[in-house]
Amino acid sequence: MFKKYLPYIRTELRKIFNGKIIAVKGRGGMGNRISAVLTGIVYSRLTKRRLIVDWHDLTYSKRGINAFHQFFTSPDVDKKLEIPYTTSIAPSIWQNRPRRSISSMIRLFGPDHYDPQEFKRRYSIDLSRIDYTEEVLVMFGYRFDWREIHGHFARAPREWRNLDKLSLMRMLLKKHLFPHPSIQRKVDEFKTRYFKGPVIGVHIRYTDNKEHPERTPSIERFPYIIDRLVGISPESRIFLATDNLKILENYHNKYKNVITTEKWHPPGGEERLHSNIECPDRLQNGIEALTDMYLLAQCDYLVYSSTSTFARLVRLLSSLDDSRIFNIERWKIFEDRLKTLSNTRRNP
Numbered sequence: 023m024f025k026k027y028l029p030y031i032r033t034e035l036r037k038i039f040n041g042k043i044i045a046v047k048g049r050g051g052m053g054n055r056i057s058a059v060l061t062g063i064v065y066s067r068l069t070k071r072r073l074i075v076d077w078h079d080l081t082y083s084k085r086g087i088n089a090f091h092q093f094f095t096s097p098d099v100d101k102k103l104e105i106p107y108t109t110s111i112a113p114s115i116w117q118n119r120p121r122r123s124i125s126s127m128i129r130l131f132g133p134d135h136y137d138p139q140e141f142k143r144r145y146s147i148d149l150s151r152i153d154y155t156e157e158v159l160v161m162f163g164y165r166f167d168w169r170e171i172h173g174h175f176a177r178a179p180r181e182w183r184n185l186d187k188l189s190l191m192r193m194l195l196k197k198h199l200f201p202h203p204s205i206q207r208k209v210d211e212f213k214t215r216y217f218k219g220p221v222i223g224v225h226i227r228y229t230d231n232k233e234h235p236e237r238t239p240s241i242e243r244f245p246y247i248i249d250r251l252v253g254i255s256p257e258s259r260i261f262l263a264t265d266n267l268k269i270l271e272n273y274h275n276k277y278k279n280v281i282t283t284e285k286w287h288p289p290g291g292e293e294r295l296h297s298n299i300e301c302p303d304r305l306q307n308g309i310e311a312l313t314d315m316y317l318l319a320q321c322d323y324l325v326y327s328s329t330s331t332f333a334r335l336v337r338l339l340s341s342l343d344d345s346r347i348f349n350i351e352r353w354k355i356f357e358d359r360l361k362t363l364s365n366t367r368r369n370p
Contacts, residue, residue, distance in 0.1 A: 044069065045105050047162040048077035048090070049124045049141075052311045053331030058163040059090075060194045061149065061171065063098045068177045069152050071159065073098050074105055079123030082308035089305055093312055095200045110157035112147055124162055138164060152177070165331065166191055192338045201316055205309055209316045216281045220255045222248060223321030225314075226264040227330045241269070243350040245276070247325050250360045252277070261321055263314035283317070285310040315339070327351055
């Protein structure tokens, strides 16, 4: 609905921008990157700066390609604009290097250990400030930086000012960031072909998160919920999106109506998909991730873990009410929700 208005919106935005730039660099997985872009869209509006999204890094890109424009369209992002070489740039470490990736800057200037907060202090502006005078600002992030930007919402578009964090993110995802038409076609074609009857969307991330126990989902909870949902709707299909080949195989063996998109998995089956040196086509890897994301958002039920940024974005994209959404990290509410669904099924 909103896509047909993109040219008009871009024209109107150019009228209010001041010629200065905010550039959002890519870092982390797809969920992290999208969250940072949403922050960039808001910061752009608050400061009247033109927005550039720079995903030239090799996580999802073939060398020299800005992967963002292969994945998304947005009225807020100027596709033709590139980060200029200028000394008027913040943080100043980017002087003479505005088009480098975060990873290449870390190789040049450190730190030599994994420290996300130090990375941000060194290579990203302070988003709680909107008084920078530099021509170009550079930022990146791993999440939607609500706390940093919300203090300046008196400057935000009027219709944004009373939105809470999740409502704002949902609005941005649905009205300011659209899948590339080629990805939308893949989503539509898969849905038309395979989404017959009720579909239970299941997202299980279980590769690199295993190294971080606080971000590892309790995977034994997934079958418990799925079994109950299948009991309520025996004709249901299960759309499974996972980065773990062994989980994929187990679910195909356990359930008869599992559907999945085709995607590349590492030979061992338990290594992360993004930034994997064995991945033959990283751009395609990103397309596959986004296809899963938008398909999950179209399912009739959603089972996910909020330890995944990617899955939290799916939750926001979905139009389902809470009764059909199951976050396995909120274990105590499942029984009441499942009972309600079961009663609704028996008494339509």
